[in-house]
Amino acid sequence: MAADIEADGDASSSAHRVHVPLEGRSYDILIGPRLLERAGALLAERFPGRRFGIVTDTEVARAQLPRLGASLDAAGIAHGTIVLPNGEATKSFSRLEEVVEGLLAARLERGDLVIALGGGVIGDLAGFAAAITRRGMDFIQMPTSLLAQVDSSVGGKTGINSPHGKNLVGAFHQPRLVLADLDTLDTLPPREFAAGYAEVVKYGLIDDEAFYFWLEANRRAIFEGGPERAEAVARCCAAKTRFVLADEKETGVRALLNLGHTFGHALEKITGYSGRLLHGEGVAIGMVMAHAFSARLGLAPGQDAERISRHLSAAGLPTRLGDIPGEIGGTDAIMDAIAQDKKVSRGALTFILTRGIGQAFIEKGVDPGAVRSFIEDQRHT
Template sequence: MTDNPDAPAHIVHVPLGERTYDIVIGPDAIGSAGTRLKKMFPGARFAIVTDTNVSESQLPRLEASLSAQGLAYHVIVVAAGEASKNWATLNTVVDGIIAARLERNDIVLALGGGVIGDLAGFAASITRRGMDFVQIPTSLLAQVDSSVGGKTGINSVHGKNLVGAFHQPRLVLADLSALDTLPARQFNAGYAELAKYGLIDDAELFFWLEANYRDIAAGGASRAQAIAKACAAKARVVAGDEKERGNRALLNLGHTFGHALEKATGYSERLLHGEGVSIGMVLAYKFSARIGICPSQEVGRVEAHLKNAGLPTTLADIPGDLAPTEALLDMIAQDKKVSRGKLTFILTRGIGQAFIENDVAPDAIRAFLEDMR
């Protein structure tokens, strides 16, 4: 393990005025964390929030890096999985930070995937009326999407991410080597969020991914480049619309369908978040084609690429029985993007041409879902 913050890295800048921060993408970002954190937060102590899986694979590296710099820390470990994004686990994290006597000027470190980033970030936003935190994402999904932009939160019994806050990290440390320990299914789920950026407004990025996704999956030189491209794309959107009052909603391509499918499968291993997004993006493209605004050949191209990347693309790909259409529609109606009772979807006119549609008729979605079943 090295502890060299000057090792080769991609750095993406997120310009948000006084909340500006950097995303450091490198081969040993966890190993160099101690040096970076000591310089950036002199005198601070740290609460490491992680899960039962990451505590085995990555926590020892982070602990060694902090200890080598003489930094004091306290570890809080929660159960792995989407089910931990709940009130009870949030309370465990908040109580753990307070019991360790960490103060407002101390730092919360979110070491893990998207669940840990959302959970630890939300805990930081409310503990002692707001503490700073650092994202150390260990999954591809977290590195290209959820660790960037300041969305934090937990799930409600009524739907996904309905309780939370915008709370920007002070720093994001994306360690490329952490991805080498991911199961293929987890890596593929993260790839869906990576492909999303090309499908929203960057057709050239999507075409580049078509040509390079095998090298990305194999850990070749394209992997770091792909993560940097995705982070830069998200940084650009977040800088223009930090709190999702406008175009930031485009980042939810596939998520309205996807979140409903996650809830319908009980936030379980039946359907990972990125898998739900993959199916949701294909559904968004197919619905757009159905209403005559997206060429059918582009729908086929998108679906083929996601299939080639090892992702599910249809409702039939979800194991087990799926909730009735009316129940799915009710779940969609609880989505955060619903406004004044009107259904909002991210639709598309083709690859790289997504747009926000604020008034989609529930009957049209009901009929579409029935046909897709």
């Protein structure tokens, strides 16, 4: 089933709408400028009489919360705010408890809504808190990072990290609305924007060779904020929606969205979610490794990994293990982290491999010895 991109007639001509037609739980993804300024009117129309609990982090609270707060105030919408520290370490049990208790202390009822205002960390955490508070509250994603706008805010995957690995505790809980305000991307540090771009590239590498080639031709315009940026976000959201409609709970084809993530999540874990390696940076390295590993197995052309590496490097992303600052430990540490990947089944490793750009596939029962040998070689290149 395809997902259509439509012009949003209620906003400027550069706005887009992607509809997610899940049975009984459909929602819209609105993409465009000044959506935070329009949020109050949109929420008052779609959710009349509701109260809202905003979950955000310190950086987003400084840069974006005043815009949203003023919009809600102007619409006469009651709201409160929970502000958490910025960074991957916030996706923890202790912060989850803080959010849940904050929502309860604010006396938000089951019919009220949680707003996740922030990047992927806040979206995952606030969405999971909504899923379990009062046995399930509705929530709205207002993603403020490129990574969140093109990937994590869409599809209902919510959760937190465990000491055993990334995103191992969570729930599938679809949002009621996604507002992707493109203006928020203008305030991102260059490193964070680049990290989000890795997830943009991912959609081309999975099954859309033409989109990947379009990205090679339009990368500069996307980074500079031209209309190509809005188009890229909309195309990614439409692609993500297509996978969600085909496989909402990730029991099959949706796993393709994890291209590069098995390696990437392992690298995030062994760097301690410390900020040395952002999620998108781990994915960038992981995607190059996935293509190189596929070539090593005789599945894909050898030049693909190098071509992708050049593109990601030009975007300011790391592409090799040696690009990670500081020590990352040995091969055993990486293998141990891979063994905790969510796609592991009965101890057997599952990887997203490729036969070429735009030709990713799911491979179960991958030989751990082959992975170990490949990682060992990668550590010395």
